[in-house]
Amino acid sequence: MARAVLTQADIQRALTRISHEILESNRGGSDLVILGIPTRGVILARRIAETIARIEPDAAPVPVGSIDVTMYRDDLSRTRTRTPQPTEVPAGGIDGRTVVLVDDVLYSGRTIRAAFDALSDLGRARAVRLAVLVDRGHREFPIRADFVGKNLPSSHDERINVRLVETDGDEGVAIETADGEGEAR
Amino acid sequence: MSERHLIVGAQLPNGERLDLLLEGGRIAELGTGLDARGAERVDAEGLVVLPGLVDLHTHLREPGYEQSETVLTGTRAAAAGGFTAVFAMANTSPVADTAGVVEQELSLGRAAGYATVQPIGAVTVGLAGERLAELGAMAQSRARVRVFSDDGFCVHDPLLMRRALEYVKAFGGVIAQHAQEPRLTEGAQMNEGALSGELGLAGWPAVAEESIIARDVLLAEHVGSRLHVCHVSTAGSVEVIRWAKARGIDVTAEVTPHHLLLTEDRVASYDPRFKVNPPLRRAEDVEALRAALADGTIDIVATDHAPHPVEAKEGEWDASANGMVGLESALSVVHRTMVEPGRLDWADVARVLSQAPARIGRLAGQGGAIELDAPAELVLYDPSATGEFGLERLAGRSTNSPYLGETLPGSVRWTFHQGYATVRDGEVREAAEVAGLAAAAGSADG
Amino acid sequence: MNHLLGTRELSREQAVELLDIAEDMAAVQEREVKKLPTLRGKTVVNLFFEDSTRTRISFEAAAKRLSADVINFSAKGSSVSKGESLKDTAQTLQAMGADGVVIRHPASGAPLTLATSGWIDAGVVNAGDGTHEHPTQALLDAFTMRRRLHGAASRGRGLDGARVLIVGDVLHSRVARSNAWLLPALGAEVELVAPPTLLPVDTRRWPVTTSYDLDEALGRRPDVVMMLRIQAERMHGAFFPNSREYARTWGLDDARFDALPDTTMVMHPGPMNRGLEIAARAADSPQSTVREQVANGVSVRMAALYLLLSGERGAAA
Ligand SMILES: [Zn+2]
Numbered sequence: 001m002a003r004a005v006l007t008q009a010d011i012q013r014a015l016t017r018i019s020h021e022i023l024e025s026n027r028g029g030s031d032l033v034i035l036g037i038p039t040r041g042v043i044l045a046r047r048i049a050e051t052i053a054r055i056e057p058d059a060a061p062v063p064v065g066s067i068d069v070t071m072y073r074d075d076l077s078r079t080r081t082r083t084p085q086p087t088e089v090p091a092g093g094i095d096g097r098t099v100v101l102v103d104d105v106l107y108s109g110r111t112i113r114a115a116f117d118a119l120s121d122l123g124r125a126r127a128v129r130l131a132v133l134v135d136r137g138h139r140e141f142p143i144r145a146d147f148v149g150k151n152l153p154s155s156h157d158e159r160i161n162v163r164l165v166e167t168d169g170d171e172g173v174a175i176e177t178a179d180g181e182g183e184a185r
Numbered sequence: 186m187s188e189r190h191l192i193v194g195a196q197l198p199n200g201e202r203l204d205l206l207l208e209g210g211r212i213a214e215l216g217t218g219l220d221a222r223g224a225e226r227v228d229a230e231g232l233v234v235l236p237g238l239v240d241l242h243t244h245l246r247e248p249g250y251e252q253s254e255t256v257l258t259g260t261r262a263a264a265a266g267g268f269t270a271v272f273a274m275a276n277t278s279p280v281a282d283t284a285g286v287v288e289q290e291l292s293l294g295r296a297a298g299y300a301t302v303q304p305i306g307a308v309t310v311g312l313a314g315e316r317l318a319e320l321g322a323m324a325q326s327r328a329r330v331r332v333f334s335d336d337g338f339c340v341h342d343p344l345l346m347r348r349a350l351e352y353v354k355a356f357g358g359v360i361a362q363h364a365q366e367p368r369l370t371e372g373a374q375m376n377e378g379a380l381s382g383e384l385g386l387a388g389w390p391a392v393a394e395e396s397i398i399a400r401d402v403l404l405a406e407h408v409g410s411r412l413h414v415c416h417v418s419t420a421g422s423v424e425v426i427r428w429a430k431a432r433g434i435d436v437t438a439e440v441t442p443h444h445l446l447l448t449e450d451r452v453a454s455y456d457p458r459f460k461v462n463p464p465l466r467r468a469e470d471v472e473a474l475r476a477a478l479a480d481g482t483i484d485i486v487a488t489d490h491a492p493h494p495v496e497a498k499e500g501e502w503d504a505s506a507n508g509m510v511g512l513e514s515a516l517s518v519v520h521r522t523m524v525e526p527g528r529l530d531w532a533d534v535a536r537v538l539s540q541a542p543a544r545i546g547r548l549a550g551q552g553g554a555i556e557l558d559a560p561a562e563l564v565l566y567d568p569s570a571t572g573e574f575g576l577e578r579l580a581g582r583s584t585n586s587p588y589l590g591e592t593l594p595g596s597v598r599w600t601f602h603q604g605y606a607t608v609r610d611g612e613v614r615e616a617a618e619v620a621g622l623a624a625a626a627g628s629a630d631g
Numbered sequence: 632m633n634h635l636l637g638t639r640e641l642s643r644e645q646a647v648e649l650l651d652i653a654e655d656m657a658a659v660q661e662r663e664v665k666k667l668p669t670l671r672g673k674t675v676v677n678l679f680f681e682d683s684t685r686t687r688i689s690f691e692a693a694a695k696r697l698s699a700d701v702i703n704f705s706a707k708g709s710s711v712s713k714g715e716s717l718k719d720t721a722q723t724l725q726a727m728g729a730d731g732v733v734i735r736h737p738a739s740g741a742p743l744t745l746a747t748s749g750w751i752d753a754g755v756v757n758a759g760d761g762t763h764e765h766p767t768q769a770l771l772d773a774f775t776m777r778r779r780l781h782g783a784a785s786r787g788r789g790l791d792g793a794r795v796l797i798v799g800d801v802l803h804s805r806v807a808r809s810n811a812w813l814l815p816a817l818g819a820e821v822e823l824v825a826p827p828t829l830l831p832v833d834t835r836r837w838p839v840t841t842s843y844d845l846d847e848a849l850g851r852r853p854d855v856v857m858m859l860r861i862q863a864e865r866m867h868g869a870f871f872p873n874s875r876e877y878a879r880t881w882g883l884d885d886a887r888f889d890a891l892p893d894t895t896m897v898m899h900p901g902p903m904n905r906g907l908e909i910a911a912r913a914a915d916s917p918q919s920t921v922r923e924q925v926a927n928g929v930s931v932r933m934a935a936l937y938l939l940l941s942g943e944r945g946a947a948a
Contacts, residue, residue, distance in 0.1 A: 068655070071697075071937075080632070083648060084655050086786070100805030121664040130927040246831060374739075381641075382831025385763030390832075401717035457742030499748070500717045501738035503761065 012151030019051035029059045035067040035104040038085035038157035043068040043166045045102040063090030072114035095123040104162040106132040109141035186228035188605040195229035198532040207561040235535045237562035241542040242487035249278025254492040254582045260299035262581030264607035265562035266512040267597040270551040271299035276337040283305035284326035291328040298623020306330040310529035311411035324356040331547040350410035358547025361413040369393035369487030376449045376464045391419040394461040402429035414438040420464040420473035427482045439487040440474045442518035455497045457505030479528040485541045488515045517593040561604040570596035580613045632938045634746045634755040636683035637764035639815035652934035673730040680706040682738045684892045690733045711873035721750035729753045731940045739763035754939035762803045769809035771931040791818030799859030800829045806900045822849045829871040857898040858909045888913040
């Protein structure tokens with residue numbers, strides 16, 4: 001059982017709004033670094049960087065990269081072995097900059113906690129912000145997103161399925177009732 | 186104290202079904218519808234009766250390696266496998282290279298009472314391959330040694346081998362050669378071939394066996410003596426022996442049950458239970474050995490029963506000991522590899538596992554025909570039984586059998602030695618009981 | 632992956648995955664903070680029954696950079712050589728709570744015995760067994776080749792079409808065996824060149840070709856020339872007449888090296904016998920990957936330890 005909650009157009013509108021909010025809170029695009037968390041967070045990060053470039057065509061492009069948190073997870077020995085993804089930090093690094101972490105779904109907060117550890121091994125950011133497409137609640141850590149595409153209160157046995165054109169061929173967000181397949185996220 | 190048994194309806198090797206009355210250590214009556222006359226009745230419906238099996242190649246480990254096996258435990262294993270006589274190899278500690286050691290071995294066997302223990306004497310002092318042992322003294326001792334072997338080592342010095350072959354002619358002896366060219370097998374761990382290269386184990390090439398056999402048959406021909414080749418393991422060795430026999434050379438040869446059944450592929454597990462010397466060979470070799478046993482090129486099956494304690498057979502391959510226990514499983518393996526495919530019948534089995542080994546070893550009172558007044562040395566075997574070969578089938582001190590967990594046919598139901606049962610309805614009898622029966626039989630002998 | 636015992640049982644997919652993870656690990660090695668918290672709380676035992684400082688240090692660095700606790704158990708000269716068995720040692724490690732055991736052993740198959748005996752629950756990494764396998768060495772060789780061939784675009788790729796010549800004592804070389812299985816699985820063509828005495832008697836089942844003439848083989852323009860170490864004890868086994876004849880016939884001397892295109896990679900698992908199987912000029916040239924191989928060794932071993940020790944034990948990977 002799947003229930004569509006965001007269309008492709010909804011996703012694009014949400015990202016546009018997030019991009020505006022980032023610029024607003026940062027007072028412009030300077031000293032920003034956008035880092036996506038693999039896999040879909042990286043795509044969303046790139047889209048946000050592109051949107052910012054359209055909003056402020058005259059400013060220098062905002063550096064965008066990826067940060068894999070696999071090696072920093074606290075649940076590695078509880079699941080099957082995860083395949084890590086590349087971490088790509090833009091040339092200028094993160095020291096003294098405001099880092100915006102981007103992920104598709106915010107749930108327990110464990111991924112973001114791991115991302116903080118990963119970030120601190122890469123350098124000392126001036127500030128760290130968090131942007132997510134969907135916040136589904138059920139936090140297990142005192143973590144809150146600064147920029148949220150859509151709040152989707154859900155129950156534990158539901159699954160939020162985010163599909164993006166780049167990875168999945170089509171696009172949309174749906175809530176699926178767990179049928180025992182796949183891991184809830 | 187002496188036991189009397191009436192075996193009812195056993196199938197003889199020639200296919201006849203008869204009753205046998207065992208009395209006074211002999212086959213007292215043979216016929217149909219025999220009267221028990223107070224003898225214990227043994228229902229042999231569906232069982233094959235064979236002359237008691239004779240193993241020309243057993244390592245009993247006593248004296249010196251009693252943690253692996255003793256004369257008592259080794260002959261208990263023999264009885265469990267249907268054997269009534271074993272030839273005990275000389276590589277004990279001290280080595281059986283004097284009359285004293287072989288007579289001690291003989292006495293231990295008589296006292297245990299499970300089977301006749303016929304000592305084999307060493308060819309060279311301490312198996313060192315340097316000087317001849319006192320072959321004549323061993324031959325003239327109470328043990329009446331006729332088979333001499335440095336088994337475990339090859340008598341590789343050609344001059345020593347020649348002299349040994351010549352010397353034992355004086356008393357009808359035979360040299361049983363462990364054919365292994367030592368320089369070609371330094372550090373060898375398994376059959377040399379494609380698999381050894383892949384597993385990174387040092388190779389034991391077939392030519393190291395074949396070249397020694399070729400040399401020895403020519404020496405035997407030259408000096409007109411008798412040669413026995415232990416544990417033939419390769420197709421090439423079979424060819425050499427076939428050639429020698431055709432030429433009229435007085436050579437006999439044995440194959441082990443494991444070389445008839447198992448191939449080198451087992452080594453890929455690095456499970457040391459499959460480590461043996463000579464090593465397990467290729468499937469082509471196994472086929473050649475079966476064919477040679479069927480056509481008489483290979484005369485006998487001998488177990489090379491080689492017990493080792495657990496710790497010698499559970500570590501890394503290189504450090505593990507060579508050898509497998511084989512007495513308890515030999516008849517089942519011959520059944521599986523030779524009888525089931527129709528290459529040997531039960532009369533042939535009696536020949537290769539009893540009559541021929543007794544003849545090669547010049548052992549009186551064993552390996553005879555099943556006939557009136559013959560010694561009551563018999564085994565009753567159930568060929569229809571089948572099951573997993575488990576630890577409960579092992580009756581010796583060691584458990585290094587390569588067949589544990591395998592399904593093998595057949596089961597030894599009764600073994601009779603000197604007229605008394607050493608195995609009763611599938612159960613090996615208590616040592617004290619058997620020793621008592623043996624003592625009584627011995628005093629009856631005079 | 633529960634154990635890494637050899638390359639023979641690795642599929643192309645598994646090998647590429649490991650090499651890709653090694654790329655991630657290599658990236659970490661270029662940062663200022665070279666350590667990852669991944670294996671915090673895990674214990675890795677380096678169980679070395681044979682001296683090899685180089686390999687032990689490489690595994691030790693790999694484990695420490697993943698934050699594992701490392702215990703070095705040098706079994707040479709300890710109670711082991713006084714008769715303590717592999718089993719006793721394994722049970723000691725089990726009692727110590729080892730999560731991973733890196734074993735180097737002079738007997739072929741010892742790592743398999745350790746992994747399958749039931750004596751320990753730990754994941755076992757073969758760090759070289761007898762003349763059998765040395766999988767992490769072959770993996771780091773493949774990693775090094777892939778980086779030289781494909782650079783930053785290495786991820787996800789094999790070694791398709793690469794032609795690799797392995798020269799020397801194949802018979803006694805676990806490195807040669809592991810490469811002979813791994814490189815063809817990754818799509819490379821492998822040729823073994825050696826005196827006939829130093830090739831196994833029958834290599835028809837190996838996914839490689841063999842030949843005896845080094846100059847002819849070099850004339851076929853391989854992309855990689857891997858020189859194997861000649862052990863001193865081979866001089867006494869009548870494998871070849873003497874070291875001079877060996878060097879002249881099967882060594883990568885200056886003349887042979889100079890005739891190679893400067894794109895040919897020159898590899899050696901180390902330690903090198905300069906002047907015997909490889910001349911100094913070849914060993915020190917930019918074509919030589921010897922120093923990269925050392926650095927890449929740590930990345931590949933980190934990847935192996937990660938794959939073995941990070942997941943739930945026994946869960947399908
Ligand atoms: Zn032998």
